[in-house]
Amino acid sequence: MGETVAAVVLLAALAVLAAGAAAFDASLAAGRVAIGDPLREAARLLVTQRRRTLLPDAPLRRIGVSGLPLVAVLAAAVLPMGEHAVADLPVGVVWFNGMEVGVWGALWLIGWSVNSVYPLVGGYRFLAQGLAYELPHMFALISAALGAGSLRVADVVAAQRGLWFAVWMPVAFAVYLISALAMAFWGPMNQAVGPDVAGGVPAELSGPDRLVFQAGRYTLLTVASAAAVPLFLGGGAGPALPPWSWTLVKTVAVLALLVWAGHRLPTIRMDRFMAATWLVLIPAVLLQILVVGIVVL
């Protein structure tokens, strides 16, 4: 019973935050307050007719399109909202990692299944980008888990009672934020859906499919931001307010930062991003893990 309620609360919170992110994004893009734009766009997509390409692989497209929001929501299941998560798994950090690599599958499947060039190019681009961001991302998660001595997200939160991990693991936190942008193919890492390939992966999606894809992308960005809170920003800890409201405040802050950064930073080609991650971020985050290991010992 309690879990059902928690799951409903989680879904509602993700929906509201993702819609908020979309509204903020639209406002930044338009240069004015455009809170209604995403809702209008959603309504328009709901009544738009599906466009069909020649010989699409319909089952794979369905798996890909519905998979994107699904993995985002499943990844969020281990994140505590206030005190408790929907599923407080003993290896929650690994679960989070396992679900978010599902994005690779979703994007490549969409790119492949519509049988069109630009989406396929976008899908391949995301795989290349995935190879770049995944290792630093994993090491960033590991440094938080190492600092807590546990893979349970609740233990990671508990370990930050004295000092937030973001403060004494700044490198891991920075790497996590960069990989969060890459994971949600957002801002500087948006080559998979870049304008130079006519919108990339979702180029041939129309109607409700496109709506689900866009909703999935904003949900993914929301979940990536929400995960930074228990892993690096002390979870629900904070003065005066109850834990759930601190979790919410911090999530909104990280989410706003990521959305804003997406509008301020230029796109990086994924081969250059690859060089940067493997030559700079991986050594940096490995050194961070060494430091964390010494401190923990």
Place this chain on the structure above:
Amino acid sequence: MTAQVVAFWTLAAVAVASGVAVFVTGSMARATFALLASLLAAGLTFLLIDLQYLSFLIIVMMVMEMLIMAVYMVMYMMNPAGLMPMTMVHNRRGAVLIASAVFVLLAVGVLLTPWPARRGAPPPDPTRQLGLSVMGPRMLVMIVIGVAILATMVAAIVLATDRGRYDRSGDEHDRWGRAT
């Protein structure tokens, strides 16, 4: 207990059925994702025997592995989307016979062998047991794996690349691919 039995046999059926589907479907994308489904279903059975960490580890590794595999499958198949009917097998009957014989042999062995009774009980936290083991008595295994990974990375790149270190991005380009 019954819920576990149902879950196990459902996952087992999915694992074997999608394993068979890999060699039935003509589309390489479908074959790769069928294999992924088989690997994930097999990995999820580990949740029934307390191996949460390994189960999720299998999910992480296999999703990434199969997606990279998909790239090569599409690259090296004549008919990656399976849109033209063609056969890519040889000696199908012999293969079916040998595979069936292998299965019958293994199954008979599985059912007839008097398996030893369980010694001891699973620890409360198998992940901790695994971690302590690979950082303690079984550390040599991890060291060997580490060297094998490094050797594979070097060997695979040497085999696959057609360029040396001085022409990474072709003539007239620096090492970052910028025109000079």
Place this chain on the structure above:
Amino acid sequence: MSLRAFLLLAAALFSTGVYGVLSQRSIVMVMMGLELMLNGLIVAGGAFWYHVAPVNADGQVLVLVAVTVMALEMAMGFAVTTALFRARDLDETDGAGDLKG
């Protein structure tokens, strides 16, 4: 679940893999078969840990090794395929008989 049930699943996955390895002509499809065979090995390793010797972690370590071997096998397989394809434009096992005795 009993040890026998897990081992039957492992045997079925392994034999499916054997079929693939023997029947497929394309090198990449042969590798799919190998992955399935290793998948069976992983299932068996986990089952033996839980049902026979859960006191030490050997079964779990075996699974860890098998998962790594799958990744390494794939990396080397594709490297060899790429080298073959570059040199001779071939992607089938029947064309690569250099080491035949």
